[in-house]
Amino acid sequence: MDFSWSDEQTAFRKEVARFAREELQDDVILRDREQEFFWNGWRKCGRFGIQGLPVPAEFGGSGSDALTTVGALEALGYGCRDNGLLFSLNAHMWGSEIPVLSFGSEAQKRRYLPKLASGEWLGVMAAAELGGGDVFQTRARRSSTGFVLTGSKTFVTQAADAELIVVLADLTAPSGARGTSAFLVEKGTPGLTVTRRLRKMGLRTSPTAELSLADCEVPLENLLGSEWQGGEILKTSMEWESICGLASYIGTMQRLGETSLEYSRERKQFGQPIGKFAAIARKITDMEVRLESSRLLLYKAAWLKSRGEDSSREAAMAKTYLGDSCVQSCLDAIQIHGGYGYMTEYQIERELRDAISARIHLAGLEVPA
Ligand SMILES: Cc1cc2nc3c(=O)[nH]c(=O)nc-3n(C[C@H](O)[C@H](O)[C@H](O)COP(=O)(O)OP(=O)(O)OC[C@H]3O[C@@H](n4cnc5c(N)ncnc54)[C@H](O)[C@@H]3O)c2cc1C
Structure with a gap:
């Protein structure tokens, strides 16, 4: 057993803690009260390389492994008291970057990962639903050009700001076969609306909202992974x-x-x-x-x-x-x-x-x- 960090990891952790202490301080009490996101902090994190941690260098990140990433995020939490910013960073990395990186086509990776890794785009996953239950109530059906999504999602982090939302929905094939699939839905897609901003107990600097998908059409190439691979993606x-x-x-x-x-x-x-x-x-x-x-x-x-x-x-x-x-x-x-x-x-x-x-x-x- 070896419990030591490598010299590079130690230096990186120190650098992240310094960055967080010096660059990510502002009036978080005020923003907590006003439920405001720390956009300036988000952009600084993008420039520093936080959003790019899990993304390989060819797509604009550093391709750090899980242990290095854990060490960096621990240091970020030590230096930065805005837990809402940290929460949104996590929602972005694990809810959008990892699904695209692990299941995306080459074209999807090239289109989305550089923007997500730099922080230019904010991405999240929309899985949770009002009703709960064993099957997603949000439905997808095939159309002549792709898929049509209908339903609603709740508790979506940064729903109003996200440029990319990984939506999980129940897809029924003409044969009757059904199962969860994942779709890449971009901001501005007709039918996608934020219906309600939610107020909450904590993490108030990370806005949360409900989403509606009303006959929301996504092109064929925006299916993430293959049909019915949504469970694996989640x-x-x-x-x-x-x-x-x-x-x-x-x-x-x-x-x-x-x-x-x-x-x-x-x-x-x-x-x-x-x-x-x-x-x-x-x-x-x-x-x-x-x-x-x-x-x-x-x-x-x-x-x-x-x-x-x-x-x-x-x-x-x-x-x-x-x-x-x-x-x-x-x-x-x-x-x-x-x-x-x-x-x-x-x-x-x-x-x-x-x-x-x-x-x-x-x-x-x-x-x-
Ligand atoms: C701040 C915040 C941000 C979020 N952001 C997102 C987001 O960006 N995207 C998204 O899709 N979702 C998001 N969520 C939703 C989150 O994923 C769900 O709240 C979480 O998965 C729990 O599901 P639930 O709320 O339906 O609770 P339930 O699953 O209904 O759970 C209710 C209670 O039952 C317990 N329970 C449930 N199942 C079991 C079991 N098998 N055994 C024992 N106990 C059990 C739970 O622990 C809990 O105490 C967010 C939630 C919060 C609080």
Whole structure:
């Protein structure tokens, strides 16, 4: 076993943390209140190479493996407190780039990947539906020139801004055979509309909305993969998201642990630093243990994925444990900071609201037949 990062990985992690600390700071409290996306940060990330992490060099990215990507996203989460920006970056990479990269034709890769890798275009996946259930309610049927999509989608990250949406729909063939297929739907396609912006508890700087597809025609060449390959495409996207999508939360946990330790040394009550009280010291220790065990689980999943081995079991454990750990560490950090922890300006209550999504957005999305 070798738990060390290579020299290149270490240097890259440091560079990402510096970039996040110096370039991705602005008034996130205000944008959280106004539910505004950090466009300037998004563009800076594009120039730095964040959106290009999983995309090979021939399509404008750096072609980083899962472990390097996890290390970079962890550093990004350590330096950047806008979890909504980080969430949108993840939705973009795992919801659009990975599906196009893994299942796209050469022409699709050439058309979409360079724009997605540079951040010029924002891409997402629209899978979730209002009704839930075992089969997608959004339907696709063949037409003389391609496919016609009809239905609606909910909880779509950046739905109003995305230039490219990977839509999952139930395709019925003239023979009666049916199954999930994936379609590349570009912004401005007639019939595609954003019907409602959704307000939410956390990750408020990453806008979420509902979509309607009303007889939305997509050309034949916009079928992603082959007919009925949608389930496999969703599974591949979810595998990447389960591993890399929560890496930034490790950076958050490290930052909160450090801030809490510092505060527990400075804040005095009853004549001594509060860190001397066993109840506070125990919380600091628990935060550190959660951070370290989250790292070990996630690094193992990413290491397996980087070696091309099956990582689904490790990824499932990592995402479950990490989501719970981050929520608990946010609660501990708030408790350690007392009344200040509860106040918006200390920026811990927002971390808690943002972290709760980690227990939800990766849960339950299964692959309909
Ligand atoms: C902030 C945010 C952004 C999102 N962005 C997108 C997006 O861009 N695109 C998109 O398609 N979707 C998106 N989603 C939707 C997300 O993928 C779903 O919310 C998630 O998959 C859970 O599905 P659900 O909401 O239907 O909950 P359900 O599946 O209905 O789950 C309800 C509860 O039941 C539990 N549960 C479900 N199945 C099981 C089971 N088999 N065993 C035990 N417990 C179970 C769940 O854990 C949960 O606690 C987003 C969600 C959030 C919160």
